[in-house]
Amino acid sequence: MPGRLEPEPIPRRDFLGLAAVWSAVAAFFAAAIGSLRLPMPAVFPESNSKVKLGPPDAFRPGTQTHLPEQKLWVVHDEGGLYALSTVCTHLGCIAGKEKSGEFRCPCHGSVFSKEGKVLGGPAPKALGRLALSLAPDGQLVCDTMTAVDPATRLKV
Amino acid sequence: MTPLDTQSAPASEAPRPGGMSTFLANLLDVPRSLYDSIVRHGPPTSDRTKSQTVVSNFFLHVLPAHIHVDSLKFWATCGLGIVTGVLFGLLCVTGILLMVYYKPSVAEAYDSVKDIVFVVPTGRFMRNIHRWAAHAMVAFVILHMARVFYTSAYKAPRQFNWLIGMVLFVLTLGMSFTGYLLPWDQLAYWAITIGANIAQSPRELTDALGVTSWLDVGGMQKELLLGAHYVGQEALIRFYVLHVMVLPLATCIVLGAHMWRVRKDGGLARPEKPVPAVPPPVSVKELPASTRSWGLMAVVKGQSPHVGAEMEDTVPAYPGALYAIAALSMLTVAASLVLGYLFDAPLKELAAPTVPENPAKAPWYFLGLQELVSYSAFMGGVGIPGIVVLGLGLIPYLDREREDAGVWFSGRRGRTVAVASALFAVAWTVLQLWFTVRFGWLRNWYPEIPQLAITILNPGTVIVAVFALWSIATVQLTRSTRLGAIALFTCFLVSFAILTYFATVHRGPNWDFYWWPSMWPRH
Numbered sequence: 001m002p003g004r005l006e007p008e009p010i011p012r013r014d015f016l017g018l019a020a021v022w023s024a025v026a027a028f029f030a031a032a033i034g035s036l037r038l039p040m041p042a043v044f045p046e047s048n049s050k051v052k053l054g055p056p057d058a059f060r061p062g063t064q065t066h067l068p069e070q071k072l073w074v075v076h077d078e079g080g081l082y083a084l085s086t087v088c089t090h091l092g093c094i095a096g097k098e099k100s101g102e103f104r105c106p107c108h109g110s111v112f113s114k115e116g117k118v119l120g121g122p123a124p125k126a127l128g129r130l131a132l133s134l135a136p137d138g139q140l141v142c143d144t145m146t147a148v149d150p151a152t153r154l155k156v
Numbered sequence: 157m158t159p160l161d162t163q164s165a166p167a168s169e170a171p172r173p174g175g176m177s178t179f180l181a182n183l184l185d186v187p188r189s190l191y192d193s194i195v196r197h198g199p200p201t202s203d204r205t206k207s208q209t210v211v212s213n214f215f216l217h218v219l220p221a222h223i224h225v226d227s228l229k230f231w232a233t234c235g236l237g238i239v240t241g242v243l244f245g246l247l248c249v250t251g252i253l254l255m256v257y258y259k260p261s262v263a264e265a266y267d268s269v270k271d272i273v274f275v276v277p278t279g280r281f282m283r284n285i286h287r288w289a290a291h292a293m294v295a296f297v298i299l300h301m302a303r304v305f306y307t308s309a310y311k312a313p314r315q316f317n318w319l320i321g322m323v324l325f326v327l328t329l330g331m332s333f334t335g336y337l338l339p340w341d342q343l344a345y346w347a348i349t350i351g352a353n354i355a356q357s358p359r360e361l362t363d364a365l366g367v368t369s370w371l372d373v374g375g376m377q378k379e380l381l382l383g384a385h386y387v388g389q390e391a392l393i394r395f396y397v398l399h400v401m402v403l404p405l406a407t408c409i410v411l412g413a414h415m416w417r418v419r420k421d422g423g424l425a426r427p428e429k430p431v432p433a434v435p436p437p438v439s440v441k442e443l444p445a446s447t448r449s450w451g452l453m454a455v456v457k458g459q460s461p462h463v464g465a466e467m468e469d470t471v472p473a474y475p476g477a478l479y480a481i482a483a484l485s486m487l488t489v490a491a492s493l494v495l496g497y498l499f500d501a502p503l504k505e506l507a508a509p510t511v512p513e514n515p516a517k518a519p520w521y522f523l524g525l526q527e528l529v530s531y532s533a534f535m536g537g538v539g540i541p542g543i544v545v546l547g548l549g550l551i552p553y554l555d556r557e558r559e560d561a562g563v564w565f566s567g568r569r570g571r572t573v574a575v576a577s578a579l580f581a582v583a584w585t586v587l588q589l590w591f592t593v594r595f596g597w598l599r600n601w602y603p604e605i606p607q608l609a610i611t612i613l614n615p616g617t618v619i620v621a622v623f624a625l626w627s628i629a630t631v632q633l634t635r636s637t638r639l640g641a642i643a644l645f646t647c648f649l650v651s652f653a654i655l656t657y658f659a660t661v662h663r664g665p666n667w668d669f670y671w672w673p674s675m676w677p678r679h
């Protein structure tokens with residue numbers, strides 16, 4: 001009889017058995033990974049992320065308007081209009097404007113400048129700028145899912 | 157009465173076979189014969205029938221037939237694992253009762269919890285019990301883990317059961333995290349918003365490396381958890397399914413494996429009695445024929461129980477172990493009922509997605525992490541917890557010194573190391589917190605500093621690095637991996653406690669430092 005040190009070549013029966021086991025294991029894992037595809041959403045509930053903000057002349061030059069429902073400030077400076085999100089870039093609380101004009105987040109104390117730049121706290125990046133556009137009916141529209149470069153302005 | 161007797165009909169008033177009288181006799185005998193059909197052995201008076209009581213009962217079968225006397229002593233376990241298990245059972249019962257009225261929809265969840273509190277008979281009581289038992293379960297899981305660690309009960313052959321325990325630890329945290337959202341009040345909403353964004357925080361790293369556009373692990377995790385980009389209906393239903401179904405079921409299964417392993421690893425860890433150098437050969441026939449599982453275990457090869465080696469120090473598990481478990485269960489349930497009767501579980505205003513709570517605090521066991529998260533989202537929420545879980549899991553594979561399982565702190569030297577490490581951890585953590593509150597951190601000094609620098613170097617990572625060095629130094633000095641492990645574990649445990657306390661008491665609105673919650677500015 002072959003000893004432990006010189007094992008027999010795998011007999012055919014064992015080979016078939018092992019093939020069955022390993023293909024079952026492989027199939028199981030493939031199925032498990034495939035099933036994980038289901039909870040990965042293909043369509044998001046908020047996929048229609050555009051909100052109308054009203055007529056653009058409501059936002060006069062030199063003003064800043066708070067829209068709490070939309071969690072943003074619409075600012076009209078020399079260049080034009082831009083929308084500044086108040087969703088903290090740290091972990092998603094809502095930063096509030098202080099009397100000084102700076103934004104402070106209640107959750108872990110991040111501080112942002114008037115323009116949204118990080119001044120302190122754990123936030124890794126500046127407050128987001130959101131895409132503004134004009135709807136065919138002339139209303140100002142904000143796409144809350146589309147971030148834009150901080151230099152972007154909408155001229156009105 | 158011997159087992160054989162019970163199977164034959166009572167001899168005394170043997171009726172004529174057949175006919176109505178047999179029927180009546182059988183009818184009268186139903187309670188007895190029913191009992192005898194369930195319990196197929198005599199009353200547990202002898203060693204043998206005591207063993208049979210345990211072995212032939214499905215529910216008692218988690219216990220071995222014989223248990224080592226040392227395992228029954230209070231300081232062997234402090235009963236912590238049992239208490240955790242009882243709490244889990246209590247949570248399942250009260251949880252199912254809550255499910256009768258709870259509605260997992262954004263429009264109705266909050267109102268249904270209000271109904272549970274104000275309308276449903278005993279609803280408030282059940283909810284309170286569920287809440288306090290959930291908190292207690294987390295606390296007891298941690299205590300149980302600490303007991304196992306400090307008594308070296310993770311050492312061979314129990315390494316793998318330690319890993320199973322780690323899974324249970326994570327599952328427990330998962331259950332309590334998912335349960336936290338369900339009431340859909342302000343507390344729930346903002347805690348989960350933060351939690352979900354922590355899941356997204358690997359973005360902090362991928363952003364800093366500039367690879368987010370093609371490898372967005374964080375974003376995927378958040379989408380998987382919430383089914384959306386915000387905490388809404390999709391998130392609520394996902395959390396609900398996880399909370400009432402997936403995680404409890406997984407816990408039941410893993411718990412089964414945990415208990416099974418405790419027995420297969422030879423019962424609870426205990427100090428080894430000096431065993432003769434050459435163990436006397438044990439043959440299956442020599443063993444007391446009391447129970448079949450003893451016979452079976454003798455044939456199992458490998459590191460399973462040293463059958464026969466310590467037989468003289470064991471007692472039948474019935475009734476001693478059973479009494480102990482019953483007493484612990486009574487105490488646990490009684491304490492939960494008293495807490496539930498005296499204290500109401502909080503329920504804040506309805507969730508308002510545009511007005512965060514200020515301060516928005518997670519449940520206490522996550523507050524230590526929240527403090528770390530306030531330095532760096534990725535490190536505090538993913539990086540450091542990941543390192544800690546990984547480190548805990550590796551303990552039994554890195555510290556393989558074989559002596560003294562079942563001895564607290566492995567004796568005097570270990571106790572010294574533990575005390576020294578605790579003092580060191582207190583000193584360092586307090587110093588670090590004082591420094592951060594007083595002087596701020598890199599971003600306050602160099603506003604333009606790249607995020608990557610802060611992610612890598614922040615008060616949290618500094619603490620971890622210092623503790624790692626401390627424990628490496630301990631290994632070097634004492635030439636013992638066990639003492640090094642004690643140093644590291646103690647440091648983390650103590651630091652966790654301090655951070656938790658600090659974030660609970662000394663952090664107020666805007667996460668600012670306050671000496672006392674009564675000093676928070678009122679709005």
Ligand code: HEM
Nearest residue numbers: 247248251252254255258290293331332335338339400404
């Ligand atoms: C089978 C087991 C369980 C079921 C069926 C269950 C079910 C529920 C239900 C329906 C709620 C919502 C009702 C409410 O908010 O008052 C809830 C809340 C909660 N559960 Fe569970 N649960 C189980 C186990 C656990 C475990 C093991 C933990 C933690 C270790 C836990 C922690 C919580 C927490 C923290 C809440 C929030 C409680 C509150 O605010 O009232 N649950 N659970």
Ligand code: FES
Nearest residue numbers: 088090091105108
């Ligand atoms: S969420 Fe704003 S600082 Fe943490």
